[in-house]
Amino acid sequence: MKTLVLIIVSAVFVNNFVLNRFLGICPFLGVSKRVSTALGMSAAVVFVMTMASAATWLVYEYLLVPFDLVYLQTVTFILVIASLVQLVETALLKMSPALYKALGIYLPLITTNCAVLGVAVLNVQKQYDLVETTVFGFGAAVGFGLAMLIFSGIRERIELCDTPVPFRGTAIGLVTAGLLSLAFWGFTGLVKM
Numbered sequence: 001m002k003t004l005v006l007i008i009v010s011a012v013f014v015n016n017f018v019l020n021r022f023l024g025i026c027p028f029l030g031v032s033k034r035v036s037t038a039l040g041m042s043a044a045v046v047f048v049m050t051m052a053s054a055a056t057w058l059v060y061e062y063l064l065v066p067f068d069l070v071y072l073q074t075v076t077f078i079l080v081i082a083s084l085v086q087l088v089e090t091a092l093l094k095m096s097p098a099l100y101k102a103l104g105i106y107l108p109l110i111t112t113n114c115a116v117l118g119v120a121v122l123n124v125q126k127q128y129d130l131v132e133t134t135v136f137g138f139g140a141a142v143g144f145g146l147a148m149l150i151f152s153g154i155r156e157r158i159e160l161c162d163t164p165v166p167f168r169g170t171a172i173g174l175v176t177a178g179l180l181s182l183a184f185w186g187f188t189g190l191v192k193m
Contacts (some may be wrong), residue, residue: 004135006191010141013187016145017115019180024115028148031106040099041106042145043086047110049116050080053137056120057130077120078146082111115144151180
C-alpha cells in the first residue's frame with residue numbers, strides 16, 4: 001500500500017507530466033482558458049489515461065510479449081488510446097453536448113497527447129504490475145488535471161488584470177506556465193523512486 005501511495009504522490013507532484021516532464025503541453029495551453037473547460041478535459045484525461053494504462057499493460061503482457069511483437073508497442077498503444085478516446089467522445093456527445101462543443105478539437109487530440117502515450121510507455125519501462133500501472137496512470141492523470149485546473153484559474157485571474165500589452169495572450173500564458181513549473185519543482189525531494 002505504501003508503494004501505491006508513493007506512486008500517486010510522485011506522479012501528481014514530483015514527476016508531474018505537464019510541469020516536470022513537459023508532456024501534454026498542447027491541451028494544457030489550449031483548454032486552460034476557463035476552469036469549467038479545464039475541469040471537463042481533466043475528467044476525460046483521467047478516464048482515458050487510467051483505462052489506457054490498464055489496457056496497454058494487458059495488451060503488452062498478454063499479446064505483445066508472448067508473441068514476440070514488442071516492436072509494435074507504440075502502434076498498439078496508440079490504437080488502444082484512440083479507441084478509448086472515441087468511447088469518451090461518444091459518451092460526452094450523448095451526456096454533455098455543451099462540454100463536447102467546448103472541448104472542440106482538443107478532445108480528439110487526447111489520442112495524440114504524448115502524456116497518455118508516455119504513461120503507457122513508462123509503465124512498461126518501470127516494469128509495474130497491473131495494479132501499479134493503473135495507479136500510476138491515475139496519478140499521472142490527476143497531476144495533469146491539477147496542473148490544468150491551477151493554470152486555468154490563474155489565467156482567468158490574469159484576464160481581469162491590467163497586463164502590459166507585450167505580455168498579453170500567449171506570452172503571459174507561457175510565463176505563468178513556467179512559474180507554475182518552478183513551483184512544482186519544489187516537490188522534487190518529496191519522493192525518491
